[in-house]
Every structure is written in C-alpha cells, then in structure tokens.
Amino acid sequence: GASASRSSSTNGRGEGPxxxxxLDEEPTLIGRLRRWSRRAGWGFVFSELHNRDIFVQASDIQxxxxxxxxxxxxxxxxxxxxxxxxxxxxxxxxxxxxARQR
Numbered sequence: 001g002a003s004a005s006r007s008s009s010t011n012g013r014g015e016g017p018x019x020x021x022x023l024d025e026e027p028t029l030i031g032r033l034r035r036w037s038r039r040a041g042w043g044f045v046f047s048e049l050h051n052r053d054i055f056v057q058a059s060d061i062q063x064x065x066x067x068x069x070x071x072x073x074x075x076x077x078x079x080x081x082x083x084x085x086x087x088x089x090x091x092x093x094x095x096x097x098x099a100r101q102r
Contacts, residue, residue, distance in 0.1 A: 026076040030101060031087075033071045045073055045087050056087040065091050072098055 029047055031054070036043035041058035054077055061067060072095075075087040093101070 026078075026088075028074050028101070029077055029087075030093075030098065031073050031075060033067055033069055033073055036067055036069050043067075043069075045075060045090065047077065050077075054087045055085065056090055060086070060088045060090055062089065062091040067092060074098075074101065 029049055031045040031047045033056075034044045034046045034053055043056055044053040045056050046052070047054050054075075056075070060075075067073075067090075071092045073087075073090055074093045074097075075090040077087050078085055
C-alpha cells in the first residue's frame with residue numbers, strides 16, 4: 001500500500017534549510033546512457049529534462065543492472081546550484097515501462 005505520511009512543507013525542488021532530505025523525495029528523471037566505461041566504473045547519462053549530461057558511477061546503479069551505451073534509464077539526481085551534478089538510483093527501463101513513466 002501507499003505511505004500515508006507526506007510532507008506538505010516542501011516545494012519539490014530541495015530548497016530551504018532541509019535540502020538534504022531523502023533521495024526518495026527527488027523526482028524520477030528519464031535519460032539515455034550516452035557514455036559508459038565498465039572498466040572505470042563511470043559514465044554519463046543524458047537528462048532529457050535538463051538537456052545535459054549527468055555523471056553516474058557504478059555504485060549508484062541498482063544491483064544486478066548491467067548497462068550499455070544507448071540504454072534508456074530512470075534515475076534521480078542530486079543537484080548543486082540548480083544543475084544536476086550526479087545520478088543516483090539508476091536503473092535500466094524498457095519501452096513499455098518508459099511509456100508508463102511519461
């Protein structure tokens with residue numbers, strides 16, 4: 001079931017004195033893996049919303065998920081000064097699930 005506790009004091013942008021709240025409160029973004037180095041363990045996902053590349057590390061990819069360049073992804077992003085700086089909770093998504101997210 002859905003959680004009954006919701007905070008009405010945030011504006012969804014992480015602004016204010018409590019900007020380091022749980023990642024669960026950050027919006028889920030859609031992007032495509034533009035570059036990936038399996039050896040180095042990092043790459044870049046292109047955020048459609050921000051029209052820019054966002055850094056992603058292997059440690060921020062959901063366990064068991066193997067990525068390849070061009071994969072469509074769902075992720076959350078930590079932001080610094082209004083620009084996303086790094087992707088978190090990254091997972092690959094298929095076309096059917098992507099259609100449901102839009």
